[in-house]
Amino acid sequence: MTSIRVGIAGAGIAGLTTALALARRGIASTVVERAPQLSEVGAGLQISPNAGRILESLDLTEALDRAAVLPEAIDLRSGRTGEPIVSLPLGESARRAYGAPYRLLHRADLQSILLEAVEAEPRIELRLGAEATAVRQTRDGATLSVGDETLDFDAMIVADGVRSKLKQAVDGASPPRPNGRTAWRSTIPVGIAPRDLPHERTTVLLSRDAHVVIYPLRSARLINIIVVIEEDWGDDSWSGPGAAEVLRQRFDRDSTRYISRLTELDLQWTRWCLTEVAPTGTWVDGRIALIGDAAHAMLPFLAQGAAMAIEDADVIARELSNAPVPDALQRYQAQRRPRVMRVWKTARQAGQIYHLGGPMATARDLAMTALGGRRLLQRYDWIYGWRSS
Numbered sequence: 001m002t003s004i005r006v007g008i009a010g011a012g013i014a015g016l017t018t019a020l021a022l023a024r025r026g027i028a029s030t031v032v033e034r035a036p037q038l039s040e041v042g043a044g045l046q047i048s049p050n051a052g053r054i055l056e057s058l059d060l061t062e063a064l065d066r067a068a069v070l071p072e073a074i075d076l077r078s079g080r081t082g083e084p085i086v087s088l089p090l091g092e093s094a095r096r097a098y099g100a101p102y103r104l105l106h107r108a109d110l111q112s113i114l115l116e117a118v119e120a121e122p123r124i125e126l127r128l129g130a131e132a133t134a135v136r137q138t139r140d141g142a143t144l145s146v147g148d149e150t151l152d153f154d155a156m157i158v159a160d161g162v163r164s165k166l167k168q169a170v171d172g173a174s175p176p177r178p179n180g181r182t183a184w185r186s187t188i189p190v191g192i193a194p195r196d197l198p199h200e201r202t203t204v205l206l207s208r209d210a211h212v213v214i215y216p217l218r219s220a221r222l223i224n225i226i227v228v229i230e231e232d233w234g235d236d237s238w239s240g241p242g243a244a245e246v247l248r249q250r251f252d253r254d255s256t257r258y259i260s261r262l263t264e265l266d267l268q269w270t271r272w273c274l275t276e277v278a279p280t281g282t283w284v285d286g287r288i289a290l291i292g293d294a295a296h297a298m299l300p301f302l303a304q305g306a307a308m309a310i311e312d313a314d315v316i317a318r319e320l321s322n323a324p325v326p327d328a329l330q331r332y333q334a335q336r337r338p339r340v341m342r343v344w345k346t347a348r349q350a351g352q353i354y355h356l357g358g359p360m361a362t363a364r365d366l367a368m369t370a371l372g373g374r375r376l377l378q379r380y381d382w383i384y385g386w387r388s389s
């Protein structure tokens with residue numbers, strides 16, 4: 001048991017999970033969040049077993065199981081023809097192999113689960129509608145400015161996401177960089193989805209310079225669709241409504257028939273600028289630490305951004321419960337960086353492989369089919385099987 005008091009800026013997945021992980025180890029925290037209410041855009045999140053095991057250790061298993069769909073497999077298919085390339089088996093076999101299932105969740109549901117647990121925890125104070133404007137190091141602590149108030153803490157965790165402003169307090173922190181790709185997201189009721197759209201599985205359609213990820217949510221009543229294309233962003237916003245016409249033209253041109261059937265549906269699309277934060281920057285300065293997307297936002301092609309934030313939360317909470325603050329934060333950075341670096345780079349490579357065209361794409365498909373789903377999945381054992389020491 002330790003009597004330190006921790007400040008957390010940002011109540012996204014990183015901030016809320018950190019507060020819970022600290023509370024379970026007897027450490028009190030204050031979480032400040034600029035949004036007056038926690039509400040997430042209607043989109044899905046794949047929570048792989050490495051993150052799921054940590055959430056389970058926070059007593060969230062029952063709530064997660066109520067809200068999640070467990071996909072039978074991840075199917076990779078040709079975007080042009082819809083023909084299968086390879087299928088990675090999940091379902092119960094993932095639970096057996098990795099100690100937790102591969103879950104598909106609505107973002108709003110995961111946020112509600114975390115929020116409910118936070119609100120039930122007396123060691124956590126959550127302040128909504130409280131925008132933090134600065135984090136500062138003092139001689140034996142750190143301060144957080146919120147409106148006219150200055151809050152004092154023993155340690156300050158900056159979890160304000162990919163566009164972090166507060167990370168200016170950490171010398172050498174990496175800036176965000178647009179990646180030249182956009183993600184278009186929509187959800188549709190299963191009733192209006194094309195009949196042959198797979199409902200119990202995650203489907204990834206591979207296409208030249210593009211890919212599409214489709215998976216079920218909420219007892220498979222909703223279908224989540226993400227279309228990733230190569231496209232520069234062009235303004236200062238980072239998400240906004242997307243015109244379906246752009247996708248129609250994009251896929252007509254490449255005659256990806258299977259995908260164009262999806263883009264022909266009359267859907268509301270939200271378009272996101274895919275942005276990275278290189279994990280090589282500094283994450284820790286004295287009593288201030290960056291976690292989650294603020295430290296190392298990655299491309300979503302391995303579905304590991306939130307998973308890495310959840311792993312960060314687990315490690316930083318354990319270290320803060322074991323060592324004086326500056327040492328604990330240094331140990332957090334030293335442990336997390338090599339793993340995050342590897343995942344971050346592998347996500348980049350996945351983007352290149354997914355977007356191949358012509359003979360290179362044919363070679364990729366043949367190689368994946370020859371390898372087979374089980375062996376392909378085993379290549380990700382180091383991600384899904386990770387346990388904090």
Ligand SMILES: Cc1cc2nc3c(=O)[nH]c(=O)nc-3n(C[C@H](O)[C@H](O)[C@H](O)COP(=O)(O)OP(=O)(O)OC[C@H]3O[C@@H](n4cnc5c(N)ncnc54)[C@H](O)[C@@H]3O)c2cc1C
Pocket residue numbers: 009010011012013014015032033034035044045046047130131132133159160161162165166183185226272274291292293294297298300303304305306307308309
């Ligand atoms: C298209 C797409 C698909 C994805 N799919 C997956 C997936 O399937 N699986 C997966 O693991 N990851 C996925 N990710 C990544 C995942 O969404 C992020 O990595 C994760 O949400 C990061 O969480 P975070 O808490 O670090 O940041 P955020 O979720 O951005 O939270 C930051 C919080 O800080 C608050 N805030 C900001 N500034 C301040 C301030 N000054 N004061 C107070 N509060 C502030 C914000 O309001 C926000 O609530 C995907 C990403 C994209 C773009």
